[in-house]
Amino acid sequence: xxxxxxxxxxxxxxxxxxxxxxGSGDDAKSPVTVVGEDTSNKPATILDTPFEKPDLVLTxxxxxxxxxxxxxxxxxxxxxxxxxxxxxxxxxxMNNLAVAKKxxxxxxxxxxxxxxxxxxxxxxxxxxxxxxxxxxxxxFVGLTGDFATIQAGxxxxxxxxxxxxxxxxxxxxxxxxxxxxxxxxxKTDGGYVLYDEDATVDDYTKDLPKLIKGENP
Amino acid sequence: xxxxxCLALTGIAITGALxxxxxxxxxxxxxxxxxxxxxxxxSVGASYMPRPVSADMAAGFLTITNRGGTxxxxxxxTSDSAGDITMHRTDGGAMEEVxxxxxxxxxQLVFKSGGNHLMFEKLKRRPDQGDTITLKLKFAESGPLxxxxxxxxxxxxxxxxx
Numbered sequence: 001x002x003x004x005x006x007x008x009x010x011x012x013x014x015x016x017x018x019x020x021x022x023g024s025g026d027d028a029k030s031p032v033t034v035v036g037e038d039t040s041n042k043p044a045t046i047l048d049t050p051f052e053k054p055d056l057v058l059t060x061x062x063x064x065x066x067x068x069x070x071x072x073x074x075x076x077x078x079x080x081x082x083x084x085x086x087x088x089x090x091x092x093x094m095n096n097l098a099v100a101k102k103x104x105x106x107x108x109x110x111x112x113x114x115x116x117x118x119x120x121x122x123x124x125x126x127x128x129x130x131x132x133x134x135x136x137x138x139x140f141v142g143l144t145g146d147f148a149t150i151q152a153g154x155x156x157x158x159x160x161x162x163x164x165x166x167x168x169x170x171x172x173x174x175x176x177x178x179x180x181x182x183x184x185x186x187k188t189d190g191g192y193v194l195y196d197e198d199a200t201v202d203d204y205t206k207d208l209p210k211l212i213k214g215e216n217p
Numbered sequence: 218x219x220x221x222x223c224l225a226l227t228g229i230a231i232t233g234a235l236x237x238x239x240x241x242x243x244x245x246x247x248x249x250x251x252x253x254x255x256x257x258x259x260s261v262g263a264s265y266m267p268r269p270v271s272a273d274m275a276a277g278f279l280t281i282t283n284r285g286g287t288x289x290x291x292x293x294x295t296s297d298s299a300g301d302i303t304m305h306r307t308d309g310g311a312m313e314e315v316x317x318x319x320x321x322x323x324x325q326l327v328f329k330s331g332g333n334h335l336m337f338e339k340l341k342r343r344p345d346q347g348d349t350i351t352l353k354l355k356f357a358e359s360g361p362l363x364x365x366x367x368x369x370x371x372x373x374x375x376x377x378x379x
Contacts, residue, residue, distance in 0.1 A: 087276035
């Protein structure tokens with residue numbers, strides 16, 4: 001059923017394209033663009049009502065129990081939900097944070113906690129996660145565990161993830177990542193700033209010194 | 218089911234009508250269509266690969282521009298550097314493999330971070346910044362194109378160039 005609707009949309013799109021292709025020459029200067037324009041240039045959103053830190057007790061890359069609230073209490077903390085078999089956004093997000101972190105003083109670097117929670121725990125075992133994070137920043141925390149627990153934790157932050165599943169058409173494994181990094185204040189332990197996936201190294205470099213102090217960027 | 222079917226029929230009807238009109242005018246216009254040659258004319262730009270975390274997986278981005286008046290379709294991407302290259306579109310946080318992508322007439326097919334991407338698996342080794350990955354793009358109509366894709370830093374941002 002869904003497939004059919006999609007086919008119809010594709011046909012309609014084809015029809016529109018045919019119009020611009022075969023229409024009069026005056027239309028030729030307005031090329032068809034596949035990707036929409038990005039108008040937002042502010043990747044950080046400060047929340048009026050901060051998120052409570054999720055009560056997640058998971059397993060770290062050493063295979064040890066990691067209680068998120070206890071371990072990151074009073075620390076500036078950035079949390080992201082993703083998976084290691086992700087070619088584009090997940091490594092880019094984590095690498096952006098890793099590069100921006102290097103511009104902090106050593107003391108501030110030691111205060112910061114960056115926590116990567118896998119959305120694909122079946123494939124992201126503690127050792128797989130550890131191997132992947134080592135290629136980005138060995139100080140980053142990687143957490144894995146029961147999917148339902150991770151999903152429930154993500155949901156409290158407004159992040160909706162699905163279990164890894166096989167695509168019915170292609171038979172390929174599909175996983176889902178979150179699209180935001182959430183910054184938690186060392187003063188309140190509340191998640192008060194959201195970064196979307198357009199946030200760059202420069203954005204994080206500019207904001208991290210403020211986030212370390214729990215100030216608004 | 219009903220609305221879908223209805224929509225499809227409308228689509229077909231419109232396509233038919235336009236094709237008729239388009240081809241009619243180009244036939245009578247003779248050589249007047251200076252910019253709009255009928256064939257797809259493809260070129261590739263803005264290609265790069267952010268340095269991946271490992272040899273297991275990498276992403277690649279590029280833009281295919283079609284200056285011709287006919288659409289084409291990107292049907293496969295191959296490289297000696299990777300065991301497998303697939304094409305994906307991203308929808309929210311989920312990515313979906315696609316077997317082909319349309320390159321619209323007088324338009325572009327854009328692969329960019331956060332959107333459509335090429336996914337490289339089983340690379341021979343982890344590429345370093347400064348390396349070049351040679352790709353072969355195949356199309357439904359046009360001949361194949363070879364692309365020399367530079368490997369940039371892991372955090373490369375094409376809009377700032379660093």
